Amino acid sequence: MIRSKMLLMAMLVLMLSLAGFGCAKKAGGPGDGSGTSWEEQERARLEQERLLREKLGAASNELAQMVHFALDSSNLSAEARQNLTRKAEILRQYPQIKLIVEGNCDQRGTAEYNLALGERRAQAAAQYLANLGIGADRLSTVSYGKERPLDPGTSEAAYAKNRRDEFRATY
Amino acid sequence: MIMRKRMMVTGMWCALVAAFLCLGATRVLAQSSLAVDIQGPGQAKMNLVQARPFAGGGQMTPAEKLQDLINKDLQFLPFLQIVPQSSVPGQVAGATADQIDFKPFGLAKIDVLVTANWTPGGNLGNVELRGFEVYSQKVLVGKGYDSVTDAQLPDIADRFCMELMQALTGQGGFFNSQIAFVKPSSGKGADIWTVRPTGRGLNRVTNYNELGMAVSPCWSFDGRRIVFTLIGSRGHYLGVWSGGGKPQVYTLPSTNVVSPHFLPDGQVAVSLTMHGKADIYLLNSAYQPGQPLVAGSGIEVSPTFAASGGAMAYVSDGTGSPNIYVTTVHGGAGRRVTTSGYNTNPSMSPDGKLIAFTKQLGGAQKVFVMDLATGQETQVTSGGGSDENPSFSPDGYFIAFSSTRSGQKKIFVTTRHGAPPVMIPTGDGAAYMPSWGPLAQ
Known part of the structure; x- marks a missing residue:
């Protein structure tokens, strides 16, 4: 009787540890731990950002000025560098805010390669800002590849418009 | 009945x-x-x-x-x-x-x-x-x-x-298979759907809507799971759908999570930017990266695997423009198989003998098939519009791809021989990035 009880306990412990292991596997998922789903967390992030940008007003709009790139290039033009220098000034003025750089490509390449390429463009701007003394912890990047064209057309002008970094002030 | x-x-x-x-x-x-x-x-x-x-x-x-x-x-x-x-x-x-x-x-x-x-x-x-x-x-x-x-x-x-x-x-697998693909959602979002190639069984898998873009779906070889990239406001995440309910979302130590792809044994390979550039990593059972499977001097992306035999193909731009390379499932330095131009989107045939891929011609992409034994490239799609993301059917005969030939992006089916493409009904709106898998048994 005692033995069977011990066996039961051992099985229970084993089951619990297996269950724990199962949870550990999902660790790192933004939906885990906090009990909220990824969607809820994303919604909360976006709302907090929206409030911050409202508070920032004109500075937020100035930070959002895009930079554009030449074909197959992540090099920053003189104009782009000027644009980023101004952003660095604003970021120094508002030490509490962070900046997200979104890299985008034109429609000619293919989606997956462009997702990797868009990251290069985002990193180019982030690196330039870091070189101007903005802490790396205040800069992050997201590549949209060619998934968010400003102009879905197939003209050279449309392509040029789409090869860009966008910027979002965040908390 | x-x-x-x-x-x-x-x-x-x-x-x-x-x-x-x-x-x-x-x-x-x-x-x-x-x-x-x-x-x-x-x-x-x-x-x-x-x-x-x-x-x-x-x-x-x-x-x-x-x-x-x-x-x-x-x-x-x-x-x-x-x-x-x-x-x-x-x-x-x-x-x-x-x-x-x-x-x-x-x-x-x-x-x-x-x-x-x-x-x-x-x-x-x-x-x-x-x-x-x-x-x-x-x-x-x-x-x-x-x-x-x-x-x-x-x-x-x-x-x-x-x-x-x-x-x-x-072989009758055509009628016994399913295609995962991407459809634009409300706002700037995109979601994953599945459909049988006849257009029947249209089913929505994710519901991120304006919150995110679920792209690059890939079926597991047993047709039970789909992995995909979820683009959120702070970076990319790895989504894993296991045949029902809401997908699991995993955060990886990389803002870039590109082109996840199943191996025949159920593991996932994905391109991550861990050390300043995009390399291909194998994920462990907790969907976290270990050592790189393929690392090079440029962007390494779009892994694809044979169902048997251990062959692997991927894209690298280490020599300039992106080209297709082949190696084994154990990774390591690959052999370049496309010689010139812009070649991306490889899909390896289940037997590992062919690679369907896209080549940029003019301003558009066209689907080609390469015979790995001879190195011969054959163009299998032509005409107007751009053709992207070829995906071999599980029987290795058909190839699904997305095309703008009829206006907005839709999914078409041709064969390894370049049969006239037939459009797959996917409902209203655009449809793109097809991944072909078997029906789960």
Whole structure:
């Protein structure tokens, strides 16, 4: 009787540890731990950002000025560098805010390669800002590849418009 | 629906081969064998007539509907040429062999004759479907269904066509497979959907809507899971859907999570930017990266694997423009197989012998197939628009891809031989990034 009880306990412990292991596997998922789903967390992030940008007003709009790139290039033009220098000034003025750089490509390449390429463009701007003394912890990047064209057309002008970094002030 | 009997399947391979060894030399080569080798050069085409259905007791409407469904299914099979019955003078007095005068069909070089016979019964009635080999007058495929309902007609058509394709080619997987793809959602979002290649079973898998973009879906080799990239406001995440419910979302130590792809053993490979540039990593069972599978001097992205044999292909721009490389499932330095231009989107055939990929020609992409044994590249799509993201069917015969040839992006199916593309119905709106997998068994 005692033995069977011990066996039961051992099985229970084993089951619990297996269950724990199962949870550990999902660790790192933004939906885990906090009990909220990824969607809820994303919604909360976006709302907090929206409030911050409202508070920032004109500075937020100035930070959002895009930079554009030449074909197959992540090099920053003189104009782009000027644009980023101004952003660095604003970021120094508002030490509490962070900046997200979104890299985008034109429609000619293919989606997956462009997702990797868009990251290069985002990193180019982030690196330039870091070189101007903005802490790396205040800069992050997201590549949209060619998934968010400003102009879905197939003209050279449309392509040029789409090869860009966008910027979002965040908390 | 009760499957009454499998009437008589005499489509035995040896019998067929024997039958055609005896064929007269007058028959043209293009139709000299009913056993179509879809893995071969792919020039052969068989002629098929679907006879008018026999129906009494007011069953003409469902009979015509089923005939139309079968006709639409057969249009997907490029080795079949559908010939209207009116163009052949042969007499079909009934649905069974003894009621058919096969001779005129033979003279008109018809290889396969399909008949349907409806009899009164429960619901819409009972139906028998037969596919005859005209030459031998034997039944290749026979199926009977009792008390069929209107909702069952598409399934009946699919099952009959699957068995017919199986009898003719040895493979019927087309009707037993599913395609995952991306559709734009509300706002700037995108979500993953699945559909069978016939357009049936359209199903929405993710519901991120304006919150995120779920892109680059990839089926596991057993058809039970889909991995995808989820682009959120703070970076990319890895999504894993396990056949039902909401997908799990995993955060990886990289803002870039690009082109996740299953290995045959169920592991996932994905391109991550861990050390300043994009390399391909193998994820562990907790979906976290270990050592890189492929690391190079440029961007390494888009891994694809053979179902057997351990071959792997991927894209690298280490030498400038992106090109296709092959290596083994163990990774390491790859061998470059495309020689010039912009070559991306590799999809390895299940046997590891071919790679479907896209090549940039002018401002657009076209689908090519490379034979790895010879290094020969064959263009399989042409015409207007841009063709992207080719994906081999599990049987290695068909290739799905997205195309702007008819305006907005839609999913089309061609073959490794470049058969005329057929659009897959995916509902309203754009559809792109197809990944072809088997139906989960």
